[in-house]
Amino acid sequence: MTGDGPVTRIQKRNHAAILDAALDVFSRQGFAGATLDAIAAQAGLSKPNLLYYFASKEAIYTGLLTRLLADWLAPLRALDPHGDPVDEILGYMRRKLDMSRRLPRESRLFAGEILSGAPRFLDRIEGELRDLVLEKAALIDDWSRGGRLAPLDGRHLIFSIWATTQHYADFDVQVRGVLRPESDEHWIQARDFLDALYRGALTPAR
Amino acid sequence: MTGDGPVTRIQKRNHAAILDAALDVFSRQGFAGATLDAIAAQAGLSKPNLLYYFASKEAIYTGLLTRLLADWLAPLRALDPHGDPVDEILGYMRRKLDMSRRLPRESRLFAGEILSGAPRFLDRIEGELRDLVLEKAALIDDWSRGGRLAPLDGRHLIFSIWATTQHYADFDVQVRGVLRPESDEHWIQARDFLDALYRGALTPAR
DNA sequence: CGTCGATCTGACCAGGCGGTCAAACATTTT
């Protein structure tokens, strides 16, 4: 294994299979609770073979985090300075909620990492994540000061959108345990609720 | 050890020391990542001595969850049907935010358990937690229908208050990583932000 | 086909884990 990432056809296939299996296992069990045997079994490989592709459990985990971070931040990055403020923020909320629905494993992976103190992720939180949040928060604060949004702290507004949308992925068992949805109707309810919540709070000049 | 809880003076002291140490370790490392050695060290006891007081790691963990659940639900239980709707809900939000600030270990303990699928807690989520949420959500829905609150789904409103307030405990390292607060001023900002958010969204008749 | 590197595996290891136990030590009771 060179450090240049997958090259051959087999490498590409197994590399991807391992990362997908690892996402499954790490997101359910956390870093400490996950075992290489479980990841290998889920990927359909033997444990030594898995270690032929990744140097260590640690390497799989950090590989996952790195690979997923960009996708994870994409919705916020798409917040458009030239759009209508309320529409932009509601749109961002919807994209995040949609990500929670479609990519709950990724959401739980990040949640578990941060919950346990982000020992392997703190540098990127304080780096690109921080930069992006502060940039977009400044944009929101501009909108607020211009009277195009109710006066709300942009940084905490972003936090609240993370919290409310990721809640439906991270705390899925609790949401389902309380609501007992027959299929997925609670996602529609969540969308409508959050739409009303943020529309009511963001709309200025009442 | 009988099953009747601490009796002697020494038992009371060590029992409490163990639970406090366990809260520390479990909330930082999760169930799988925590070790009996770490808990014993934190409690100032030897591992066998720790197991003299609790039958197993599992027993300490579930003992903790049970002991803390009532306290955890107290703020919601205090939601008063006879109070002013907006004030009641804002008051509830403040109590929850205050709990996140004062009891972050407890918040992270529950978060970790639910995040990993609540394998040892699901029955109580579907039991007393569900009952309480549905009761208070019905109250909120009554207020909404009576025009005393903006029309919002009570169950999802409760979820959103959990999400936004517990976020500051569960994702503390991320919040601090982004905001870099010099002391604890971000808790004040959070209170003001959430106050404005929910006041704006809840206030009816615009 | 044959060769050579890429891929894969069974057997194995050292360390850490939850948990046990007999015996030592403390404390209370008689």
Add this chain to the structure above:
DNA sequence: AAAATGTTTGACCGCCTGGTCAGATCGACG
């Protein structure tokens, strides 16, 4: 003081874990 009960410990065990390694197998290519 002695007996009885409650508390603590060092030594230990079996199991699982992450990781290694020598060698077997596979697959692309001349």
